[in-house]
Amino acid sequence: MQTSWRVRAMGHLGWARGAAGAVVGIAFAGIATWLALGLVPGGRSDALPFLVAPLGASAVLVFCVPASPLAQPWSVIGGDLLSGLVGLAAGHLLGDPWLAGSVAVGVAIAVMSLARCLHPPGGACALLCALGATGKVPWDWTWMAPIAANVLLLCVVGWFYNNLTGHPWPHRPPRVPHVAQPAYTREDIAAVLADWNEVLDVDVDDLDAFVQALLRRGKESSSRP
Known part of the structure; x- marks a missing residue:
């Protein structure tokens, strides 16, 4: 606690x-x-x-x-x-x-x-x-x-x-290596946001970095014995 x-x-x-x-x-x-x-x-x-x-x-x-x-x-x-x-x-x-x-x-x-x-x-x-x-x-x-x-x-x-305090400002999206054969592109993210017709308080590049990190983590987890 x-x-x-x-x-x-x-x-x-x-x-x-x-x-x-x-x-x-x-x-x-x-x-x-x-x-x-x-x-x-x-x-x-x-x-x-x-x-x-x-x-x-x-x-x-x-x-x-x-x-x-x-x-x-x-x-x-x-x-x-x-x-x-x-x-x-x-x-x-x-x-x-x-x-x-x-x-x-x-x-x-x-x-x-x-x-x-x-x-x-x-x-x-x-x-x-x-x-x-x-x-x-x-x-x-x-x-x-x-x-x-x-x-x-x-x-x-x-x-x-x-x-x-460790937060570059102006903000720069974190650099995350893309996984091999990504299942989407940056344009796909923009298209989904357009389909939702909503304004999210997050940059497209940050969303891309987050999903790439998530996919990479999932791939590493699945490869563990």
């Missing part, structure tokens, strides 16, 4: 690893952004936040599931920043918080999908910026500064932390 608990806590993707990474990532992003924006009492930049809430959701993906296509650097950077811009634009163009928030999230999903940077916290960025742009003191485009600083700094910490 004790060994199992240690594996869950301290394993490559244990909760302790992800939690520690999130602490470091959010703390560093907040402090560095605070210093970079010159957030001093009485200064103009006091009106800007040094941390934005969607960053917490991004940290969960970056540090807990670094192999996910939704957690890759371009997904984090492009998803959050493009969605933030969409939210500000919707807020200023539409004016009404209910309408602007609804449209912003929908358009952000479309933009992220087309730009191949789908990132769930991007929806939160779009909604946050749409509501901010329609508030009593409307957010202007300078609000993208702390968001950009937060996102970029989180990615820098994510890159160092994940690579130092």
Whole structure:
């Protein structure tokens, strides 16, 4: 029981690893952004936040599931920043918080999908910026500064932390030798996914590597006396 608990806590993707990474990532992003924006009492930049809430959701993906296509650097950077811009634009163009928030999230999903940077916290960025742009003191485009600083700094910490703890980031599928006479091809995997008509949170190359490792293990097991 004790060994199992240690594996869950301290394993490559244990909760302790992800939690520690999130602490470091959010703390560093907040402090560095605070210093970079010159957030001093009485200064103009006091009106800007040094941390934005969607960053917490991004940290969960970056540090807990670094192999996910939704957690890759371009997904984090492009998803959050493009969605933030969409939210500000919707807020200023539409004016009404209910309408602007609804449209912003929908358009952000479309933009992220087309730009191949789908990132769930991007929806939160779009909604946050749409509501901010329609508030009593409307957010202007300078609000993208702390968001950009937060996102970029989180990615820098994510890159160092994940690579130092044995998880190359950006993620690279493991190299697994293919078994002789494979029963399928990579194109077969893509075809099956198309037939299912579902979006799985795993890369095709990772699926290929997993199945190859499974076939290889099965072949080695069957050859044992």
